[in-house]
C-alpha cells in the first residue's frame with residue numbers, strides 16, 4: 365500500500381513514496397520548483413522507479429512553498445509539520461532539529477513522541493544562513509560546496525568579530541589582504557555561522573539527540589563548528605534533503621487510515 | 623580667550639576653536655585620522671586661520687576614536703558627551719539627536735538643558751547605517767553623494783521589503799532587472815534606512831526639536847524619508863560634521879573656568 369509526499373520548493377521539487385507508512389520505497393529530487401514542470405517530473409520519476417501509476421497511490425500529500433498551486437493532492441500540509449515528521453521517522457530519538465537553509469535558519473524542539481513543542485526561526489537576517497556562506501564563498505573565490513573540505517585543512521581558526529554579513533565581509537577582505545590562509549578564514553566563517561545558529565537553537569532549549577538538516581547540513585565544516593559550539597554531537601541523517609516529502613508521505617498514510 | 627576641541631576619528635580629524643565659550647572662530651576638517659599626521663595638520667590649520675600659536679589656547683579637549691593616542695590635550699572626553707554638547711550649542715531647542723554614521727546609528731534624548739537622558743545605538747547591523755547606502759550605491763553604480771539628488775526625481779517609491787542589507791541587495795538587483803527606474807529604487811532605499819532608524823529612535827522617545835547629524839544627514843533623501851517616517855520636521859545644523867570637536871572646545875572652556 366503506497367502513499368506519496370511531494371515537497372514543492374521554489375527551486376527544487378522532491379518526492380517520496382512509502383509503503384504501509386513504514387518503508388521508503390522511492391525517492392526523487394528534481395532541480396526545478398513551483399511554476400515549472402518540476403513537480404510533474406518528480407511524480408513521473410517516482411512512478412517509473414516502482415513501475416506504478418497514479419491509481420496505485422492511495423493518498424498524496426503536498427507540502428512546501430508551491431503546495432497551494434498543486435491540484436492533484438489529497439491534502440496540503442505545512443512544511444514545518446512535514447519536516448518534523450520526516451526527521452522523526454529517520455531519527456526516532458531526535459529532540460532538537462536544526463535546519464539551516466539558503467535564506468533562513470530554524471530550530472525545533474520535539475517531545476519524545478516527535479511532537480513539535482516549540483520552534484524559533486530567523487528569516488530576517490542573512491547572518492547564520494546559507495546566504496552568509498554564499499557571500500563569503502564569493503569573496504574568497506571558492507565554491508560553496510568546497511567550504512567544508514577547505515576548512516578541514518585549517519590549522520588555526522581566524523576570528524570574525526562581526527555577526528553582520530556586511531561587516532564580516534569587510535573583515536574577511538582585510539584578512540585576505542593580510543595574507544591569512546583561506547582555510548583558516550573559512551574555519552572562522554563556519555564558527556560565525558555556528559555561533560549565530562547555536563544562539564538561536566539555545567532559545568528553544570537544545571536537547572539530545574540533535575539532528576541537522578537543510579542545505580548547510582551538507583557542509584561538514586559548519587557541522588563540526590556547530591558540534592563544538594553546542595557541545596553535543598549532531599546527527600546528519602541520510603535523506604536529510606527530502607524530509608519534507610517524506611513527512612508528507614507519512615501524513616498521507618495517516619490520512620488513509622482515517 | 624580661546625579653547626580648542628579636537629575630534630580624532632579613524633578616517634578624519636576635526637578641530638574647532640571657540641572664543642570665550644560663545645563664538646566659533648575657527649573650524650578645520652582634515653581627511654586623515656588617528657595614527658597619521660591628520661591631528662597635527664588640523665591643529666596647524668586652525669592656528670593659521672587665527673594666526674595664533676599653541677600657547678594662545680587656554681585649554682584643549684580631545685575626543686573621538688583616536689583620543690587616547692593624542693598626548694597634547696588637557697583632557698579626553700567621550701564622543702557621546704562632546705557630540706551632545708556641540709549639537710545643543712548649535713540648536714539649543716534640541717531634544718532628540720539622530721546620528722547616522724558610516725557604520726552605526728544612534729538616537730539620543732536630551733532634556734531642556736541639553737543633558738543626555740538616554741540613548742540607543744545600533745553598531746551591530748549594517749541596515750540603517752551609511753554602510754547600507756554604500757552597498758546600494760555600488761549595485762546601482764552611482765556615487766553615494768548623488769543619492770539625495772537622484773531620489774528627488776523619483777515619481778514612485780519602490781518598496782524594499784527586507785530590512786537586511788544582504789536580502790535588500792537581492793531585491794534591488796531584481797528591481798533593476800525589471801527595469802524599475804533607479805530614482806524610484808533609491809527612494810525605496812532611503813525609506814528603508816528611515817524605517818530602520820526611526821524604529822531605533824522611537825525606542826528613546828522622539829521629541830521635538832529633532833536634529834540629525836552624521837555623514838548620512840548630508841543625504842537630503844534620507845532626511846525627507848526620516849521626516850515622513852517620524853512625522854516631524856528635522857533640523858540639519860550647519861557645522862553638523864564638527865559637533866564632536868565643537869563640544870570638546872566647549873568642555874575645554876568649562877575646564878578653564880574650574
Ligand code: SF4
Pocket residue numbers: 488489490491527528529530531746747748749785786787788789
Ligand atoms: S546584521 Fe547584517 S546580515 Fe543581519 S540583518 Fe543586519 S545587515 Fe543583514
